[in-house]
Amino acid sequence: SVIVIFGPPGAGKGTQAPKITETLNIPQLATGDMLRAAVAAGTEVGKKAKAAMDSGGLVTDDIVVGIIRDRIAEKDCARGFILDGFPRTVEQAKKLDEMLKKRGEKVDVVVSLEIDDALLEERICGRWVHKASGRSYHVKFNPPKSLLKKKGKKAKPKRMVDDVTGEPLEQRSDDTKEALVARLEAYHKQTKPILAHYQSIVAAVDASREMDAVWADIKSALPVQS
Ligand code: AP5
Ligand code: ZN
Numbered sequence: 588s589v590i591v592i593f594g595p596p597g598a599g600k601g602t603q604a605p606k607i608t609e610t611l612n613i614p615q616l617a618t619g620d621m622l623r624a625a626v627a628a629g630t631e632v633g634k635k636a637k638a639a640m641d642s643g644g645l646v647t648d649d650i651v652v653g654i655i656r657d658r659i660a661e662k663d664c665a666r667g668f669i670l671d672g673f674p675r676t677v678e679q680a681k682k683l684d685e686m687l688k689k690r691g692e693k694v695d696v697v698v699s700l701e702i703d704d705a706l707l708e709e710r711i712c713g714r715w716v717h718k719a720s721g722r723s724y725h726v727k728f729n730p731p732k733s734l735l736k737k738k739g740k741k742a743k744p745k746r747m748v749d750d751v752t753g754e755p756l757e758q759r760s761d762d763t764k765e766a767l768v769a770r771l772e773a774y775h776k777q778t779k780p781i782l783a784h785y786q787s788i789v790a791a792v793d794a795s796r797e798m799d800a801v802w803a804d805i806k807s808a809l810p811v812q813s
Contacts (some may be wrong), residue, residue, distance in 0.1 A: 588615065588667040588810045589692055591674070591782070594700030596770045599801060601723055603700070603775065604671045606802055607647060614663050617671040620721045621658070623759075639701045643761055643769030645675060645777060652682045654759035667692075668758035675778045680785070695810050697785045699802070700794035704771055706718070711767050715756035724756060729779050729798065731756060 590607060592600045597737055606614040622640060625633035632654065637644045658664065674680040687693050713726040724747070726732045733748045748754045761770065782789055790808035794801050 589641045589687060590669045590768045590809065591694055591697040592669060592671050593702065594794060595702065595704065595774045596767060597709060598702050599708040599798065600700060600702035601669045601721065602798060603802060603805055604669050607669050607805065607809065610806065613667040615668060615669045615671055616655065616658055617721060618654060618673040622646060641760055643766035643773065645773050648676055652679060656686060674781060677780055677784055680781050690739060690791055694785060694788060697789045698805050698808055699782060699789050699791045700783050701791055702794040708764060708767060711762050711766055712764065714762055715755060715757055715758060716749055719754065722749060730799065
């Protein structure tokens with residue numbers, strides 16, 4: 588199956604996608620994570636992408652389409668995959684449809700996480716991530732165990748660590764109020780129109796509720812396993 592998880596910055600795409608991976612046993616392909624890895628590694632793609640990402644704008648269609656084309660050719664994508672953060676423009680959606688058509692596939696469902704812009708700043712500014720795995724936490728809504736242990740004492744966010752590896756958590760360089768404004772603008776102008784492109788296969792989910800309730804709705808929108 589090919590599943591697109593869609594929504595504005597902070598809607599919960601990266602939080603929910605690993606649960607789809609667990610359920611359907613297909614990999615999560617997150618263009619944002621791949622681009623951040625390219626920036627960290629200092630590759631050509633990373634050098635081209637960095638400025639756009641830091642300002643909250645979009646990286647060019649050519650770059651991200653190239654990344655996805657290479658990634659879906661890998662063996663673990665043969666049974667399908669979850670797209671997180673892609674497609675993000677109507678042009679990317681058309682290129683995706685073409686690539687899938689050549690494989691005899693199509694997007695099965697677009698899970699659209701719907702939430703008011705007003706709720707996103709708190710989610711974005713309270714997020715801490717484990718860069719190597721892409722796992723994300725939230726100081727209030729999904730605290731790492733290391734923060735819970737400190738309750739009672741004065742919390743020291745800088746000392747927060749990943750539950751699995753014990754490695755330090757960091758904040759994303761684009762998780763600022765200023766960059767969020769630009770990211771939301773890009774979302775409304777360039778990304779949201781994709782929903783019309785995929786109209787008949789969009790499953791809308793109210794993403795303003797707590798994580799488990801959101802997951803229950805996503806789960807019931809997934810294709811039955813074959
Ligand atoms: P990307 O990494 O895709 O960022 P984004 O779309 O802005 O989305 P986020 O990762 O911020 O949000 P999310 O929905 O994953 O939220 P999360 O689950 O972490 O892209 C980054 C940049 O890369 C772009 O700006 C662009 O420059 C570039 N790029 C990437 N793809 C591109 C493409 N295709 N084309 C062009 N450019 C591209 O949740 C957020 C926080 O909220 C977390 O702390 C989480 O714990 C918490 N949370 C989650 N769910 C809930 C809930 N239900 N209740 C309370 N808290 C919650
Ligand atoms: Zn994400």
